[in-house]
Amino acid sequence: MSSTLRAPVVVEFPFTRSLGPVQRAFLTGLRERTVLGVRTGSGRVLVPPVEYDPDTAEEIGALVRVGTAGTVTTWAWNPDPRPGQPLDTPFAWVLVRLDGADTALLHVLDAPGPEAVRTGLRVRVRWAAERTGAITDIACFEPEPEPEAEAEAETEMETEAEAAPEPVPGTEDGAAAVPVPHDGTFPDPVTGIVTPARLDYTYTPGRAQSAHLHALAERRITGERCPSCRKVYVPPRGACPTCGVATTEEVATGPRGTVTTYCVVNIKARNLDIDVPYVYAHIALDGADLPLHGRIAGIPCDQVRVGLRVEPVWKPGDLHPDHYRPTGEPDADTGEEML
Structure with a gap:
């Protein structure tokens, strides 16, 4: 018999969901370069926001605006990005606790290498050029520049500042150290999202299924007989699902x-x-x-x-x-x- 078979398998489907008031405000806010969280009854601010308190299961909806900069709480380096991931160059998966939030947001950090990433690193949002009301409106996070580098770039940032959102009182560039209440109202709110789900893997059948597939290539349909209950299973599984014993006796079945x-x-x-x-x-x-x-x-x-x-x-x-x-x-x- 020839060598064990292998085949690439792709499982893919679009996941469509409607949005409630909390998620609608959160995703619409991202489109408007605003990050919203939700405050629980105990005062914790959750980002991304959820509609029910994870501790008490109480329905929550007190939205607050948090900063667009934060601190890396943990990270993992990805040296070989896969198709469809946020960046096509090596990057870090990071959990970022935004200023004003008590929980961390999972996203990616654009960094030159793992040596540039550390727990405690200060980072800021890099907004996507075109935003539609999705988590991908945050293109990625990037390290905050050092003070001296920030001063050198001040002239270049003046043009960008004209398009920036209104800063939260008492902060710069909307990076709120203290969360500010927000009513979640935006023009033309996002009401639903479609998320593509995809799984790529290589399937390697075992001995029994490999033999079955080789027979199918010759337009023969085979099964295997259980040595205990004597039942014939098609396609063969290598073991009897009823008796739990190995099956090795090949049996020709059908084709009718x-x-x-x-x-x-x-x-x-x-x-x-x-x-x-x-x-x-x-x-x-x-x-x-x-x-x-x-x-x-x-x-x-x-x-x-x-x-x-x-x-x-x-x-x-x-x-x-x-x-x-x-x-x-x-x-x-x-x-x-x-x-």
């Missing part, structure tokens, strides 16, 4: 089988090139003791039934059957054990 249960799908999945409605079914292959699932085609949806005899249809180059179609045989008795 019997529909044991099914459902009619009426909602089209994104990026799936299949017209609705269609039928998805559990199919007990001949010689197997556990149904597998597959799509039924070549027959109207209202004619699919429990006991229907079907066979797999492969498309050129596909590893798995594209769908199952009726064989024309008489319906079979599925038996209670298959339901």
